Amino acid sequence: MGMTMSQKILAAHCGREEVKAGEIVMARLDLVLGNDVTAPVAIKEYAKTKAPAVFDCNKIALVMDHFAPNKDIKAAEQCKIVREFAREKGITNFFDVGEMGVEHALLPEKGLVGSGDLVIGADSHTCTYGALGAFSTGVGSTDMAYGMATGTAWFKVPSAIKFVLKNKPGKWVSGKDIILHIIGMIGVNGAQYKSMEFTGDGLSHLSMDDRLCMANMAIEAGAKNGIFEVDEKTEEYEKAHGRKRTVVYKADPDAEYDRTIEIDLSAVKPTVAFPHLPENTKTIDEVGEIRIDQVVIGSCTNGRLEDFEIAAAIMKGKKVHKGCRVLIIPATQEIYLQALKKGLLEIFIDAGCAVSTPTCGPCLGGHMGILAKGERAVATTNRNFVGRMGHVESEVYLASPAVAAASAIAGKIASPDEI
Amino acid sequence: MNVKGKAIKYGHNVDTDVIIPARYLNTTDEKELASHCMEDLDKTFPSRVASANGTVMVAGRNFGCGSSREHAPLAIKAAGVSCVIAEDFARIFYRNSINIGLPIIESPEAVAGIDDGDEVEVNFDKGIVRNVTKSKEFKIAPFPPFLQAIIAAGGLLAAAEKNVLK
Numbered sequence: 001m002g003m004t005m006s007q008k009i010l011a012a013h014c015g016r017e018e019v020k021a022g023e024i025v026m027a028r029l030d031l032v033l034g035n036d037v038t039a040p041v042a043i044k045e046y047a048k049t050k051a052p053a054v055f056d057c058n059k060i061a062l063v064m065d066h067f068a069p070n071k072d073i074k075a076a077e078q079c080k081i082v083r084e085f086a087r088e089k090g091i092t093n094f095f096d097v098g099e100m101g102v103e104h105a106l107l108p109e110k111g112l113v114g115s116g117d118l119v120i121g122a123d124s125h126t127c128t129y130g131a132l133g134a135f136s137t138g139v140g141s142t143d144m145a146y147g148m149a150t151g152t153a154w155f156k157v158p159s160a161i162k163f164v165l166k167n168k169p170g171k172w173v174s175g176k177d178i179i180l181h182i183i184g185m186i187g188v189n190g191a192q193y194k195s196m197e198f199t200g201d202g203l204s205h206l207s208m209d210d211r212l213c214m215a216n217m218a219i220e221a222g223a224k225n226g227i228f229e230v231d232e233k234t235e236e237y238e239k240a241h242g243r244k245r246t247v248v249y250k251a252d253p254d255a256e257y258d259r260t261i262e263i264d265l266s267a268v269k270p271t272v273a274f275p276h277l278p279e280n281t282k283t284i285d286e287v288g289e290i291r292i293d294q295v296v297i298g299s300c301t302n303g304r305l306e307d308f309e310i311a312a313a314i315m316k317g318k319k320v321h322k323g324c325r326v327l328i329i330p331a332t333q334e335i336y337l338q339a340l341k342k343g344l345l346e347i348f349i350d351a352g353c354a355v356s357t358p359t360c361g362p363c364l365g366g367h368m369g370i371l372a373k374g375e376r377a378v379a380t381t382n383r384n385f386v387g388r389m390g391h392v393e394s395e396v397y398l399a400s401p402a403v404a405a406a407s408a409i410a411g412k413i414a415s416p417d418e419i
Numbered sequence: 420m421n422v423k424g425k426a427i428k429y430g431h432n433v434d435t436d437v438i439i440p441a442r443y444l445n446t447t448d449e450k451e452l453a454s455h456c457m458e459d460l461d462k463t464f465p466s467r468v469a470s471a472n473g474t475v476m477v478a479g480r481n482f483g484c485g486s487s488r489e490h491a492p493l494a495i496k497a498a499g500v501s502c503v504i505a506e507d508f509a510r511i512f513y514r515n516s517i518n519i520g521l522p523i524i525e526s527p528e529a530v531a532g533i534d535d536g537d538e539v540e541v542n543f544d545k546g547i548v549r550n551v552t553k554s555k556e557f558k559i560a561p562f563p564p565f566l567q568a569i570i571a572a573g574g575l576l577a578a579a580e581k582n583v584l585k
């Protein structure tokens with residue numbers, strides 16, 4: 001019987017011809033990731049493995065992004081644990097302030113993850129790299145510790161839902177609108193345990209930034225991973241980011257899927273997820289009058305160059321609404337630099353936005369823009385759970401960079417067409 | 420490997436916040452975690468487990484959903500539960516349970532055929548769940564040998580230390 005893209009990658013990494021959904025396999029890893037929140041726990045656990053050295057000092061990535069630049073003394077201590085571990089073990093891919101970025105934006109940009117790779121990370125949004133045709137998934141701290149020691153992890157081979165994307169999306173519709181539309185349709189458990197595999201001729205209209213954003217939110221539908229079929233855009237991206245080879249695993253024609261869902265991209269409208277679940281979606285024409293106090297454009301979901309290009313095009317020559325605080329957070333140093341060179345940051349600052357160094361910051365209610373009781377934010381991030389950006393009685397509305405930028409100008413949730 | 424005990428049964432979507440509320444996450448002390456296990460749903464849980472000669476937890480769909488905290492399976496294991504049988508588990512909970520050495524079984528048939536208070540026996544090697552009280556048997560897919568080795572060793576890192584994973 002045929003295999004899905006995800007199953008083929010797993011099979012290749014456990015040296016087998018074939019794996020079947022539901023089987024449990026031990027597989028070889030191409031990269032193990034941790035951040036300043038999860039790595040300190042895993043480092044403590046790692047000691048228990050009594051491993052004389054990490055499995056490969058070039059295949060572990062440690063990124064200080066959640067509470068960095070250090071928000072307080074506790075955060076500083078956490079980063080210090082990781083910094084010392086990285087030095088002691090000779091870990092080459094340790095990214096600290098000055099070169100770090102939000103992990104899931106940084107790793108693809110550095111060419112550390114790519115098509116055909118098998119990646120685990122102690123962070124639920126590790127599924128982002130599926131945009132490049134990798135099998136990547138979030139795990140717990142014990143898995144990370146074991147992965148660092150042995151270079152392997154066990155997996156239950158997932159079954160899959162196939163999403164066939166058709167046609168070309170409309171003007172203001174980005175990857176974010178498409179994935180919110182899908183989560184609204186199948187629900188936050190709609191893809192539990194499963195792979196979400198994206199294919200179809202509509203793919204050619206989606207940029208790599210769109211795809212990274214969509215794969216990033218696969219976990220918000222409960223999926224184990226999200227994965228895109230590799231095409232010329234993937235290959236171009238990989239070449240531009242220093243990957244030597246593109247490994248392509250295509251699903252077999254007779255691969256078995258639990259469900260196949262067709263999405264007509266031309267019918268998707270700009271979509272907003274209302275509090276407090278990513279599945280509470282409304283299209284932009286259904287939102288009504290929602291006044292806002294803050295806008296955040298950034299994160300591993302939508303903090304990439306294209307996101308800022310779209311936002312800047314909408315904000316150019318305009319001022320943000322009085323009383324609305326607008327935070328622009330490029331996800332990596334490279335994106336920051338490109339946005340600077342292209343004059344985007346000037347547009348944002350002229351409009352009255354605050355521009356920040358890369359960090360997760362407000363996305364998880366860490367720092368750099370926490371909400372008070374009763375406040376509302378439109379954010380290009382991926383989760384709007386209770387208290388996610390601050391007070392338990394604050395609210396987060398998830399949207400695309402275009403809708404976020406339009407809302408910043410209007411002071412309420414708005415369509416870019418209104419601006 | 421065999422386990423047996425009295426069934427304690429719950430419904431669908433038992434989340435990690437119910438298993439171990441976030442207010443107790445400032446400790447990793449297993450005994451303390453165990454003493455608060457399930458308390459927001461069922462205050463009698465710790466005493467029932469303590470007084471029984473072995474406990475098998477039984478639940479519906481999506482057991483362990485919510486955050487990825489490893490404290491949740493730890494609390495269940497430390498409370499004295501020898502096995503959890505559910506219709507299905509949230510993904511990271513499933514991994515974390517195996518990794519800390521808590522045996523878990525997915526079997527909608529077994530869940531349907533076990534009531535609260537029934538005596539249950541699980542034979543992992545043969546892949547059989549037996550409801551002793553009702554004299555019923557359910558077949559389960561056996562774990563592959565290396566997952567059995569993880570659970571028998573008491574968790575993933577213990578297995579690595581004992582060098583039993585090949």
Ligand code: SF4
Pocket residue numbers: 065066102103104123125299300301359360363364381382
């Ligand atoms: S930006 Fe947000 S979702 Fe992404 S890694 Fe950071 S905290 Fe997690």
